[in-house]
Amino acid sequence: MAQVKQREAYEQTSRQIIQVMDxxxxxIVGKAREIELCFVALLAKGHVLLEDVPGVGKTRLVKSIAQSLDCQFKRIQFTPDLLPSDVTGISVYNQGTHDFEYREGPIFSQIVLVDEINRTSPRTQAALLESLEERAVTFDGVTRLLPTPFFVLATQNPIEYEGTFPLPEAQLDRFLLKISLGYPSKDEEFQILERSLAGTFGQDLEPLATQNDILAWQALASRVFVDQGLLRYAVDLVARTRTHESVYLGVSPRGAIGLLHAAQALATLRGRDYLLPDDLKEVAPYVLPHRMILKPDARLRQITEATVVAEILASQPVPVYGASFFAR
Structure with a gap:
């Protein structure tokens, strides 16, 4: 009976999240897959890096997700002259008390849009490191916890554009997923133009879920059952990135943890209380590539991180389970 109630809870949660995604x-026209991946990161308590050329809807996507969730939302526009204190906060002298007081920066929010993260200096980019990993900010020796849930969605333009600073590996490793939106199809772009003429493009959304809902989703995702065979499969996938002939630096243990948590979140979205090999295979192309560095000769041979991950997924043996596993 307890098992039946548990599965009903996952199915109900799946329906609720799908309603919010819809x-x-x-x-956001034609980006159902990208929207789903953003909610995968939210359930896994991770963060998202959206990379693509300007004008394809990165910022609009983040704003729409924030509006659909009844949480505190703030936006930080990264520019070349932005200072770390503009992100984390600043100490201000109070003439009344004759003392310095700390004023929180915009990072102290539940959902944070970091717009054009690679347009600011590495010094300011580094101000996010502690926030992304430890969900805290240390200022003048005092560590202050960020609110929960805490979800960062950052956008960046490709590094070949002028006036950008490539993100260091330590920064990339703290983003659970890296997603590219891409250009819309002709039919999708036609819908966008129709909505623009009708004045409905970019309209605000009413919230459908609260912060308590999000915390409940996250707790449920963390309890998805993971068989020992799937743990080994995840370890094997990550290990292959470290020994591949085209890879100079493979995926870190943090990446392995992220792969597992993202797969659990995807299973929750699908209404399941157990993990399947397909869950790991489905999220791996978004969790692993940005955590890898290829050898210079691999670039010359037009090999990319994505092709390496695809090759590993295609060649790594997948655990096979019988009917008894699904009848738990």
Whole structure:
């Protein structure tokens, strides 16, 4: 009976999240997959890096997700002259008390849009490191915890554009998923133009879920059952990135943890209380590539991180389970 109630809870949660994702899709045309991946990161308590050329809807996507969730939302526009204190906060002298007081920066929010993260200096980029990993900010020796849930969605333009600073490996490793939106199809772009003429493009959304809902989703995702065979499969996938002939630096243990948590979140979205090999295979192309560095000769041979991950997924043996596993 307890098992039946548990599975009903996952199915109910799946329906609730799908309703919110469909709500976002009323504004963001043709990006159902990308919206789903953002919610995977939210359930896994991770963060998202959206990379693509300007004008494809990165910022609009983040705003729409924030509007659909009844959480505190702030936006930080990264520019070349932005200082670390503009992100984390600043100490201000109070003439009344004759003392310095700490004023929180915009990072102290539940959902944070970091717009064009690679347009600011590495010094300011580094101000996010502690926030992304430890969900805290240390200022003048005092560590202050960030609110929960805490979800950062950062956008960046490709590094070949002028006026950008490539993100260091330590920064990239703290983003659970890296997603590219891409250009819309002709039919999708036609819908966008129609909505623009009708004045409905970019409209605001009403929230459908609260912060308590999000915390409940996250707790449920963390309890998805993971068989020992799937743990070994995840370890094997990550280990292959470290021994591949085209890879100079493979995926870190943090990446392995992220792979597992993202797969658990995807299973929750699908209404399951157990993990499947397909869950790991489905999230791996978004969790692993940005955590790898290829050898110079691999670049010359037009090999990319994505092709390496695809090769590993295609060649790594997948655990096979019988009917008894699904009848738990």
């Amino acid at each position: 709500h976002v899709s009323t504004v």
